[in-house]
Amino acid sequence: MLTQAQSSHLVHECHVCEPRGGCLGMVLLNSEDAYQQLSHAKRINRKGEFVFREGEDADCFYVVRSGSVKSYMVTEDGEEQVLGFYLPGDVFGMDVTESQHRMSSTITLETTSVCRFPHAFLSAKSEGVNLLKITAEQMQRDHNLVLMLARKDADGRIASFLDDLACRYWSRGYSATSFFLTMSRQDIGCYLGLAVETVSRTLTRFQECGVLRVNRREVDILDHDTLRKIAGTRVSNVSPDCCKTVELKSV
Numbered sequence: 001m002l003t004q005a006q007s008s009h010l011v012h013e014c015h016v017c018e019p020r021g022g023c024l025g026m027v028l029l030n031s032e033d034a035y036q037q038l039s040h041a042k043r044i045n046r047k048g049e050f051v052f053r054e055g056e057d058a059d060c061f062y063v064v065r066s067g068s069v070k071s072y073m074v075t076e077d078g079e080e081q082v083l084g085f086y087l088p089g090d091v092f093g094m095d096v097t098e099s100q101h102r103m104s105s106t107i108t109l110e111t112t113s114v115c116r117f118p119h120a121f122l123s124a125k126s127e128g129v130n131l132l133k134i135t136a137e138q139m140q141r142d143h144n145l146v147l148m149l150a151r152k153d154a155d156g157r158i159a160s161f162l163d164d165l166a167c168r169y170w171s172r173g174y175s176a177t178s179f180f181l182t183m184s185r186q187d188i189g190c191y192l193g194l195a196v197e198t199v200s201r202t203l204t205r206f207q208e209c210g211v212l213r214v215n216r217r218e219v220d221i222l223d224h225d226t227l228r229k230i231a232g233t234r235v236s237n238v239s240p241d242c243c244k245t246v247e248l249k250s251v
Contacts, residue, residue, distance in 0.1 A: 044112045051106040051114060052093065058102045060118045061093040067112025068182040072190075073104045082191035085109070085183055089172050109182040149193050152232060157192045158202045159230035162212070166221060177224065181217040 044051060044067070051062060051069060064086050071083040071092060083104055086092045095103040152160065170176035181188070189196040206212040211227050213220040221227060 044108045044114065047108055047110050047112075049108050051108065052102050054102050054105045056102045058093070058096040058100050058119075060116050061091060062106075062114040062116055064088050064090050064092070065113040065115050068109045069106050069112055069114075070109055070183060070187060071104050071106045080190060082187050085187075085191070087168055087172065090168075109187075145191075154194055154198050154202050155205075155230050156232050157194060158188075158199065158206070159227050160232070161188065161192060162219065162221065163224075163228055163231045166224070177221045179219055181219060 052058070054073060066088055068088075069086045069092065071086065073081050073083060075081055084092075086106075092106060093102075097103055149157070165179065165181075166176040169179050183191075185199045186196045188194075189199045192199070194202075203212065203214050206227075207214050209226075211221070211223045211230070213222055
């Protein structure tokens, strides 16, 4: 069990940590090793630095402590394919090959810090179960991406992307209606399978229709109901109260 001094320090560390309870570490507080793992957060000082690169040895996974990161792969023809964006409290770095090498690269989108958890930390059954619970939401997001790319036009894809971001921010204690896009228009387009010009035109059209207000990377959602209707079909209708949806046909 954690000593009183360790527990007090850990509570302080988690109190100032951005995930605010949406973090894997908070679920693992009953572990004797939690203090040791959480007290060694890896600081990424600048935007554009790698947390890890494709092909490197993989002996750990990460939780975003603050900031945001982008995960991507480079295709055989040299093109970058964005796989996902991770916010405070998100788990990443679980995609490894059978030979325990990284399948993708992850780079910071802004000043970012992460908590590092060695794979050996999951040797206890309870921690493995907890990790599965936390990553289930991210797996659902991946399923939504497949559905989105298969069925939706540009409006539906971007609306779904913004609705998902809003729900993720809300679940972590932040605003669901006003947030900053740490990723570039090019990253968003690559992630959604759209040209960067299409992303920009669609955001402009949403603004002209009164759904959003966009100022460079600052986004204010003015009409969330309409945004969700444009987003259309989701894999699941289970989401935070401010982001609840019903099954709708794609528009």
